[in-house]
Amino acid sequence: MRAEELGLFAVLTIGLTLGLGVVMAAGFRTAVAANWEAHRCDPGVVPIAGLFKPAGDPRSAGQFATDNARDCQKVYVQNALRSAAAGAKELAEGEAAVVGVAGEVVGVLTAVFKDLWQVCYEAYSTFMERMRGVAGLFRNFLVGVHGMVERLQAAALSIVFGLIGIITASVSAVQVALIVAIVIVGILIALQVILFFLLLPISGLIITVTAIISVVVVAVATAVAAATVAELFTPGVCFAAGTQVLLRGGTSTIPIEAVGVGELLADGGRVTAVHRFQSADALWELGGVRVTGDHLVYSPELVAVSAHPAARRVERTWAEWLWRLGTWRPVVRDLWCLTTTTRRIPVRGNAGSILFADWEELAEGDLEGQRDWHAEVWRTLNGPAVPPDRPTPTHLDATAALAPDTYVIMGAGPMRRIEEVRIGDKVRSPGGHSVMVVGRVEMRRMDVGGAVSLGEGGPVVSAGCWVRRPTTGVWAPAATEGRFVATHNNPSSYWYHLYVSGGAFLVTGSDGTTPIVEIRDASDVGLERLCPLVENIVLAK
Incomplete structure (x- = not known):
């Protein structure tokens, strides 16, 4: 009996064990199939993956298991790489923290430097503003000094011109007195001739007065002559009215007072400027052309007209002398000069053309x-x-x-x-x-x-x-x-x-x-x- 009982017990035990295994396997299969994506790469599932093939999958159980194993290999490799990189990642995160701390330190230092520079810049700006104020005051001082000097100069010139006015008035008074004295002396001389015997006792006095007046007249004439001689040294580089300027072609002429800007001249030049003066300059005549003595003429080199051997000074007429004696002022006349592109002025003279320098005298390319x-x-x-x-x-x-x-x-x-x-x-x-x-x-x-x-x-x-x-x-x-x-x-x-x-x-x-x-x-x-x-x-x- 005992052997039979043991046999029955063994059979029951094996049966129950197999049943329990079948139940557990069925439960495991159901759990894995229900969450296949989460358990498909579990080590216990990969070898028996064919058991979990869905009913609608056309692949065989072996092919399904092979494909699942291949996919899981990729997952295993990725997990291994992720585990290997975890240390490096943690190290990088630690370094990032260090860099962040360093960045914060640099930011603090930058803020400190900015505040320090702002303080220095404000101090420098204040200093420069004060210096600009000082410079402005100094400039105003210099302007004031300059204005004071100008006013002193103006005052001095006013005094000089006032003295000149007084002298001119005195000279005019002397002129009037001289004219009156000459008239009186003339009358006295006529009376002396007519009434010689009647005026004989006072003839000595009349002669004395006449001599004094003569001396004064000579002195005045000498002063006038000296002023006239001084006119010879008055600078002038101009032509008198009527000077004939040769136009392009060399045959026609035009008076210099009628020349306009843009006129084309015989030497190929063009008039770029016309100068007009009123002057008391003494005139010289060269080849029939009347011009001031300091004007330059080509002979063949440049030489002043007054130094030219063929030039002669134009003497003043009696009318000009009487004007000078009566008004105490020199005779002024209109004079002209030109500026040309060739720096020359071709003029017609008595014996042909004469080349004079223009006003500028220096060539444009010099x-x-x-x-x-x-x-x-x-x-x-x-x-x-x-x-x-x-x-x-x-x-x-x-x-x-x-x-x-x-x-x-x-x-x-x-x-x-x-x-x-x-x-x-x-x-x-x-x-x-x-x-x-x-x-x-x-x-x-x-x-x-x-x-x-x-x-x-x-x-x-x-x-x-x-x-x-x-x-x-x-x-x-x-x-x-x-x-x-x-x-x-x-x-x-x-x-x-x-x-x-x-x-x-x-x-x-x-x-x-x-x-x-x-x-x-x-x-x-x-x-x-x-x-x-x-x-x-x-x-x-």
């Missing part, structure tokens, strides 16, 4: 001569103590001229546009007194050169004009002082300039309200100082 002229003008105006600026080609090629809408400060009365100013008018000089306009020049815009605006809304002048720097008082070319502008560009419009007795005058902008500018006249240095420059530069070459 850069060395133009630089020498610039340096000499600088030394003449500013003295040797101020080193000259290096001239620019723009300045050397330009002609001194002012735009037609430039306003000129007159000696008395309202301002006038420069195109309305005439010879004989009085204009205001930099010293504050009135000076006479003794000459005028006109030219076309296309022959002027670059245009420069002197300040905002200021006068527009050519780059060749000389103006005074308001800060230093130094005379310098406008090309270095203003701003080049593209206005007044009509090539046929006329530009103008003046010659004044003082060598400089005052101008302002086209609206008449902009700051006043001191400007040299068309001679640069003044007509009375022009001859030494010509001798040192033109004739020396």
Whole structure:
């Protein structure tokens, strides 16, 4: 019995075990099939994956298991790589934390440096603002000193001109007294001749008075003669009215007073500027042409007319002598000169054509001569103590001229546009007194050169004009002082300039309200100082 019982027990145990296994296998299969994607790569599932093939899958159980094993291999590799990279990732995260700390430290240092720099910059700005204030006060002081010097100069000139007025009035009174005395002496002499015997007792007194008056008359005549001789040394480079200028072709002529800008001359040149003067300069005659003695003529080299062997001085007429004696003033006449592109003026004389130099005298291409002229003008105006600026080609090629809408400060009365100013008018000089306009020049815009605006809304002048720097008082070319502008560009419009007795005058902008500018006249240095420059530069070459 015992053996049978043991056998039965063994059978039951095995049966129950198999049943339990079947139940557990069925449960496991059901659980895995229900969540296949989560358990498909489990180690216990991969070998028996064929058991979990869905009913609708066309693959065989073996093919299904093979494909599942292949997919799980990829998952195993990815998990292995992910596990291997976990350490590096944690290290990188740690380094990122270190970098973040370093960035925060740098940010703090940057903020500290910024605050420190801001403090330094504010201190520097305050210092510079104070220095600008000090510089402004110093500039105002210099301007005040300059104005005081100008006022002292004006006062001195006023005193000088007042004394000249007193002397002129005294001389006029002496002239009247002399004329009255001469008339009285003439009457007395006539009476003495007629009434010789009656006037014999007082004839000695009459003779004495006559001798005294004669001495005075001789002294006055001597003074007049000395003044006349002094006129011989008055600078002038101009032609008298009626001078016949040869036109292109060499056969026709035109009086110099009728020559206009743009006229074509016999030597191939073109007139770029016409200069007109009223002057008491002594005239010389060379080959029938009347011209001032300082004008240069080709013979064959350049020589002053007064030094030419064939030239003779034109003596004054009796009418001019009587005018001089009666008015105590020299006889003035209209004179003309030209500026041409060839720097020559062909004139018809008694024996043919004569070539004279034009007003400029230096050729346009003679850069060395133009630089020498610039340096000499600088030394003449500013003295040797101020080193000259290096001239620019723009300045050397330009002609001194002012735009037609430039306003000129007159000696008395309202301002006038420069195109309305005439010879004989009085204009205001930099010293504050009135000076006479003794000459005028006109030219076309296309022959002027670059245009420069002197300040905002200021006068527009050519780059060749000389103006005074308001800060230093130094005379310098406008090309270095203003701003080049593209206005007044009509090539046929006329530009103008003046010659004044003082060598400089005052101008302002086209609206008449902009700051006043001191400007040299068309001679640069003044007509009375022009001859030494010509001798040192033109004739020396």
